[in-house]
Amino acid sequence: MLARGAGFVLGNALMRTLSAAIAALGLLAGPGAARALDLHDSRSSPFDLAFTGRLSGVPAGQTRYAAWSEIRALPTSKVTLNGEFTSGDQVLTVVFLGDLLKALPASAGTDALLATCGDGYASVYTLDFIAQYRPFLVLEINGKGPKDWPPPGLDYNPGPYVITVSSALAPAAAKYRDIEHKKPWGVAAIELANYAERYRGIYTGPRASLSAAARDGRDIWVNSCACCHAGPPGSFGGTKADRPFQVIAAYAGYDRPFFMKYVRKPKSLVPCAKMEPHPDYSDAELSNLIEFITADER
Numbered sequence: 001m002l003a004r005g006a007g008f009v010l011g012n013a014l015m016r017t018l019s020a021a022i023a024a025l026g027l028l029a030g031p032g033a034a035r036a037l038d039l040h041d042s043r044s045s046p047f048d049l050a051f052t053g054r055l056s057g058v059p060a061g062q063t064r065y066a067a068w069s070e071i072r073a074l075p076t077s078k079v080t081l082n083g084e085f086t087s088g089d090q091v092l093t094v095v096f097l098g099d100l101l102k103a104l105p106a107s108a109g110t111d112a113l114l115a116t117c118g119d120g121y122a123s124v125y126t127l128d129f130i131a132q133y134r135p136f137l138v139l140e141i142n143g144k145g146p147k148d149w150p151p152p153g154l155d156y157n158p159g160p161y162v163i164t165v166s167s168a169l170a171p172a173a174a175k176y177r178d179i180e181h182k183k184p185w186g187v188a189a190i191e192l193a194n195y196a197e198r199y200r201g202i203y204t205g206p207r208a209s210l211s212a213a214a215r216d217g218r219d220i221w222v223n224s225c226a227c228c229h230a231g232p233p234g235s236f237g238g239t240k241a242d243r244p245f246q247v248i249a250a251y252a253g254y255d256r257p258f259f260m261k262y263v264r265k266p267k268s269l270v271p272c273a274k275m276e277p278h279p280d281y282s283d284a285e286l287s288n289l290i291e292f293i294t295a296d297e298r
């Protein structure tokens with residue numbers, strides 16, 4: 001357990017302020033009193049969840065850890081979903097990200113969570129998204145935790161943690177454009193972040209005042225492409241794809257047909273492509289994406 005020094009007390013005060021702000025946003029659905037999650041200096045198991053970023057009382061750049069059993073002791077809900085991981089009905093034990101955030105010593109200015117997976121894939125959850133779409137961390141599938149995963153019938157291991165969203169809980173999720181990118185598995189770390197700070201590279205400089213089309217393209221970039229591709233300097237992104245942003249921008253600027261086809265169906269151009277297909281973007285959406293990606297070239 002961490003020593004609870006003055007920093008921690010201050011942290012709690014800030015956390016209460018943040019919780020109040022979150023409550024005011026209507027995020028706190030459950031009646032359960034907030035319970036703090038103990039954070040540890042070092043990892044004790046591969047099933048620990050790592051936390052970084054704006055943790056009060058924790059020096060910048062340092063990582064803290066919570067054990068699965070400690071997260072399991074937070075207020076949880078049972079959710080029955082059909083076909084989510086295995087076929088048929090399955091009961092999931094979950095912690096809503098809004099409740100997880102309440103249990104963390106988030107410092108002022110925290111308005112987004114960045115979840116990163118073991119393979120470098122990453123997803124962003126803003127407070128607005130959390131309030132509207134109610135993403136949750138899955139702790140158990142049919143009563144079994146990650147030590148017993150994958151559950152029978154699933155051909156990959158979604159552990160140690162998986163975050164998902166369900167239109168059964170938040171009907172709006174059915175219409176969210178990039179909802180599949182809000183369902184990362186293999187989640188190993190969560191950063192408490194300030195959105196404007198972590199994405200300043202695509203909201204400032206040549207991208208400070210974009211057209212409506214390019215702003216839509218930026219939205220696609222943040223919620224889809226950036227799961228695997230790092231953006232221009234000063235913009236958060238996953239590290240799963242090793243292509244620099246300039247390479248993506250070169251395709252977008254000089255070979256639009258290749259770019260559009262690659263985004264929709266990578267394997268149609270490169271048989272061994274590892275990038276997943278995005279077949280549902282319209283021509284207009286891809287054109288908006290191109291306008292955003294090439295914005296600093298005009």
Ligand code: HEC
Pocket residue numbers: 220221224225226227228229240241242243247248251259262263266272273274275276278289
């Ligand atoms: C799941 C991870 C993932 C996502 C999401 C993703 N990519 Fe990729 N992308 C890759 C990987 C990995 C490569 C490297 C080539 C390969 O194996 O497909 C790549 C390659 C590319 C290339 C070709 C570059 C080259 O050098 O051949 C382009 C263009 C590209 N991505 C654009 C995008 C855009 C635009 C989006 C968002 C709509 C996106 N990608 C989303 C993983 C991803």
